[in-house]
Amino acid sequence: MNNYLLIPFLPLAAFVVNILFGRKYLRENSHWVSILAVAGSWLVTVMILINIITEKKVINEDLYSWIVSGEFKVSVGFLIDQLTAVMLVVVTTCSTLIHIYSVGYMHGDKGYYRFFAYLSLFTFCMLMLVMANNFLQLYFGWEGVGLCSYFLIGYYFDKKSASDAGKKAFIVNRFGDFGFGLGIIMIFLTFGTVYYEPVFSQAKGFAEQTINFLGYDVHLMTLIALLLFCGSIGKSAQMPLHVWLPDAMEGPTPVSALIHAATMVTAGVFLVARCSPIFSLSETALIVVTLTGAITSLFAATIGLVQNDIKRIIAYSTISQLGYMFLAAGVGAYSAGIFHLYTHAFFKALLFLCAGSVMHAMAGELDLQKMGGLKKYMPVTYWTMLIASLSIAGVPGFAGFFSKDEILWLAYSGSSPAGKFVWAIGTLVAFLTAFYSFRLIFLTFHGKFRGTHEQEHHLHESPKAMTIPLVILCFGAVASGWVGIPHLLGGGAHFMEFLKPVLGHPEAQGTHAKEWMVMGFSVIAGFSGIGLAALFYLVKTDIPVMLAQKFKATHKILWNKYYVDELYSFIIVRPAIWTAKNILIGITDAKIIEAVVNGVPKGIGELSRLMRKAQTGLLQHYAAIMAFGLLIIVAVMLLR
Amino acid sequence: MEQAIMNNLSFPILSTLIFLPVAGAALLLLINRSNENLIKWLSLIVSIAAFIISIPLFTEFKKSTHLMQFTERHAWIPSLNINYHLGIDGISVLFVLLSTLVTILCVLISWNSIKAKAKEFYISILIMEGAMIGVFCALDFMLFYLFWEAMLIPMYLLIGVWGGPNRIYAAVKFFLFTLVGSVLMLVGIIVLYYQAGGTFDILELSAKTYPYKLQLWLFWAFFAAFAVKVPMFPVHTWLPDAHTEAPTAGSVILAAVLIKMGAYGFIRFSLPLFPEASKAMTPVMLALSVIAIIYGAVICLAQTDLKRLIAYSSVSHMGFVTLGIFALNLQGMEGGILQMINHGIVTGALFLSVGMIYDRTHTRQIADYGGVASAMPVYASSFMILTLASIGLPATNGFIGEFLIILGGFKASQWAGVLAATGIIIGAGYMLWLYQRVFFMETNQKVAGLADINLREIITLLPMIILIFWIGVYPNAFLGFMHESVKHLLERVNSGSMPEAGVTKNILEIIK
Secondary structure (H helix, E strand, O other): OOHHHHHHHHHHHHHHHHHHHHHHHHHHHHHHHHHHHHHHHHHHHHHHHHHHHHHOOOEEEEEEEEEEEOOEEEEEEEEEOHHHHHHHHHHHHHHHHHHHHHHHHOOOOOOHHHHHHHHHHHHHHHHHHHHEOEHHHHHHHHHHHHHHHHHHHOOOOOOHHHHHHHHHHHHHHHHHHHHHHHHHHHHHHHHOOOEHHHHHHHHHHHOOOEEEEOOEEEEHHHHHHHHHHHHHHHHOOOOOOOOHHHHHHHOOHHHHHHHHHHOHHHHHHHHHHHOHHHHOOOHHHHHHHHHHHHHHHHHHHHHHOOOOEHHHHHHHHHHHHHHHHHHHHHOOOHHHHHHHHHHHHHHHHHHHHHHHHHHHHOOOOOEHHHOOOHHHOOHHHHHHHHHHHHHHOOOOOOHHHHHHHHHHHHHHHOOOOOHHHHHHHHHHHHHHHHHHHHHHHHHHHOOOOOOOHHHHHHOOOOOHHHHHHHHHHHHHHHHHHHHHOOHHHOOOOHHHHHHHHHHOOOOOOOOHHHHHHHHHHHHHHHHHHHHHHHHHHHHOOOHHHHHHHHOHHHHHHHHOHHHHHHHHHHHHHHHHHHHHHHHHHHHHHHHHHHHHHHHHHHHHHHHHHHHHOOOOOOHHHHHHHHHHHHHHHHHHHHHO | OOOEOOOOOOOOHHHHHHHHHHHHHHHHHHOOOOOHHHHHHHHHHHHHHHHHHHHHHHHHOOOOOOOEEEEEEEEEEHHHOEEEEEEEOOOOHHHHHHHHHHHHHHHHHOOOOOOOOHHHHHHHHHHHHHHHHHHHHEOEHHHHHHHHHHHHHHHHHHHHHHOOOOHHHHHHHHHHHHHHHHHHHHHHHHHHHHHOOOOOEHHHHHHOOOOHHHHHHHHHHHHHHHHHHOOOOOOOOHHHHHHHHOOHHHHHHHHHHHOHHHHHHHHHHHHHHOHHHHHHHHHHHHHHHHHHHHHHHHHHOOOOEHHHHHHHHHHHHHHHHHHHHHOOOHHHHHHHHHHHHHHHHHHHHHHHHHHHHHHHHOOOEHHHOOOHHHHOHHHHHHHHHHHHHHOOOOOOHHHHHHHHHHHHHHHHOHHHHHHHHHHHHHHHHHHHHHHHHHHOOOOOHHHOOOOOOOHHHHHHHHHHHHHHHHHHHOOHHHHHHHHHHHHHHHHHHHHOOOOOOHHHHHHHHHHO
16 A cells, blocks of 8 residues: 555656646646646545544655665655644645646746646655655755745746845755754764654653763753754744745745745744654753744734735744744644644635735735725635634634634643743734734725726736635635634644644643633734724724834834844855955965965076076086086085 | 686776777877868767776676776786786776766767867867776776876867967966876875885785875875865865866866866775875865865855856865765765765766857856846756756755765764855855856846757756766665775774874864
8 A cells, every 4th residue: 555655756747747848738738737646646645644543554664775875774765644644634735726726826927837847846845845754855855845945936037036035045944954954964873863763762862961062062952953943943934044935925926825834834843843752852942942933923923014015924924923833832832833834824825825816916016005995806805815814813713713722822831931931922923913914904905995097997806716726725714723622612622632642742731710811812912903903904094104103213123124134144145255255266266375376387487597597508607617616525525 | 816806797898998989089090180070970989889888887896895896907017017907896986987978978068169170179088088997997006197197188188279268377287286296196106116015006005004104104195196186275276277268078077087086096095005194184184175165165156257166166066075085984985986976977067068058158257147047948957957966955966975975074073064064055055146147037138049958968968967866866876886895995994093193193183
């Protein structure tokens, strides 16, 4: 029974077919190949999910031996356990729907085949990432999705901003992968293997071990966990490596939905969850994870408050929500983090696809200030986006509510020393999230249209290929959370139970009363965010302008995203190029090495010119020199 | 002579490989220079024939032994005990194959771009091939030295006659740099000859032990020859000039095979002949390697010339190779050898690609390009694959080599591993930036309407691209050749005791 191999290799086959035959032969039919492949993967995934739920049978098999060098041995192999199964469902479902949506969105694009080829390649890499049974294959998928992200961000490659953004995403991620790679090497040197199963089962034995790393004595598991976490920071766009994700919005919107919201960017969370046996052995690492998550989620949410680019707001929202997931993982609530990953995939993909639908109607316009009143032109988009926003705002009954509540409750009640602190931040972020999400809704769909006449004339609802995926995702944005309704509300927390064999589940230490209180706070935060947005952008629309005037400096900092990009340019990019130009080429190569290289022959030339002067050709000179020499020899002999 | 096993092939395959191209070159001499087509076709047929003949090396090679295979041995100058002794093991076999493959591509890429003195050009290429294969097969020091120096002449001509505007300077610089290094090695070889009681046989010499002081001196004498060839920092400055001025085929041979000779020399000679000295000098070698990695990579950020950029990237990549070798552990060494092959494939193909576009535009300035992806989609795709292999993306060959090297390097010295890994970040930076400036963004007027690469050019690149994925997806097919030979070599290096001479200690302390 090896049919699970179809899951990754169907999309790979679609990629190969499209990249080889798409440009000349398939052209506007390219999507069929990709859609059939990914739908096939989805079908197999569902079969395997049912198998795992009913029989609890975990698959862990090697396909073939990949690299053998001495005691270093690694294969291409697959692990399908409960965690993988959840990821497979998220990836194949979102991917299938977004493939279909793209048929409408990308219609008529000159690189149509290329777009679908990349989507298939991405799906393959993402599936290899989540299905790996060892760290090196994980790394393969990890770099592979990064590559596809690079291709797709820079899809409109003739635009400088797009190719800049793609390059930036790749290089920023390389900084994170630098740590990740070293983490894998440390794992190999510690455990003698890079397979998950033996590594995780032996990890406890190294719980107290310290090691000398670059001259410092450090706790081994902390070191490994933090090195791995470097990779997560890059891929999941956490501070300080978050800068690439907002720029990644240069890519076509389906790409933003699939790669930069639902799947790839959550790989960092998946990595932490996958390595929970290692992270759990280091309190320091967990605190770093939870604080990084909490601070990033707050930081990104504040930026999201003032932006006007519809996609960038959602991008900052993604960074913020990813922070939420790390916040959860860092307090030991891995399954709650994965739960949020899973609900977030639906409502965030939906938000992006709705934004794409809006752009489609607005002929590519991204500026919220030029929209308004779109509700009556595009009802399906409006309602689906509203539901997605209710979900992300944490309104009870919607998917986002359950996962957010689970995280906040476990942060509050868990044993993490940072728990209460990150809970407070999380609740604040819930308020901000609701506010900026509804700011977007109100500015886009309500009020009067603020764009040009031409744009207004062009406004229309998107074609069926786009709206049907919206409606299906909408169902997910509401109902996906119902599999994890907490016991408090009469549910069975099935999602967390399902993942328990892999991730465990922390025991909440608190009374029902406290759990009601935490839930109450988060609901109040959500509703007050929505309410405030309604006040600002529906009722008293002059308030935001006034506030921006009054807090000019703050507004400027937020508008400029805390100047992080400028900081990096100032301390990394420009010094590196300056050093290369002025020191390495200008001084070391040109002045020092080349001076020696060209100096030696010159010196020899000079020397021979001096010597040449002796060759006068005059007999009397030679005779005189000979006599002089003879004299010296005689003198030396006599004096001895 | 327990060290060598004879082989099951019925003909002297290595001699054939060395002298077939030379015979081809002699045949070219007889052809009238106006008959350009015949010259080209004959060269192509000879190079393909050599490649086909070399295939049994891949299929018939016995991977279960470290002993020399396909050996030939005849007395050559008996009075000095010099023999014509050839053979290959797991370390050299892949280089012979790489040489025969690359020669075909060099003929193909020159097809339309070399018009002047075509006859002499192809003669040089074929003689070059014979000499290169000779270097990898020679098991007698005098024979080795002969091939080693013989390579210089055709290369000198390739740069000096068919090169760019500044070709004479580059050719002389190349020649003098390598010659100075080689002469010191020759002295070393003669010292060894007397020390070992009158033999030039590499296998015999490699089995003896030498006093530590002498090892140290000889290590540095050989270092002079090999470091220049690699090229290691700070004797790398001939490479950018040579690469930039050389014709495409010259750059390809230089990148793919010639600069591998230095690293090969370290593995074949320095390590087994001077194990204690090599071990003692490890910190220095690791430091120089790391400097080369970072220095070469950072300098790439400021390059404005396509070929110069790729040349400096070679300095960085060869830094990885020497790092792997002097990690003195199995992963590092195998990674290093594989990375030599990888670099030959990838950088060779990069120079081929640059040659293709240079033939169309006659400019190497990056600023003259932009938007090439729109005009030449097939070319852009293949260049992208090369870029990705160059920056070590998993599933390409570059990843396997770099990963094993960093793993081995980290084992040998944590700092070396960590610093080398930073080279990968910078590598992504300069290569993607290069790609962006050439292929993306608005189409530059100078490249608008260029014809995409034709069938001949696709055929030239295809073998390299297949190898990139083959090694990336199933590296065991290639690593399998090395295991026994590398294991044997490391046993020899690591069995000796570590002498704590004053010099070593001081250097060690400085490094730490």
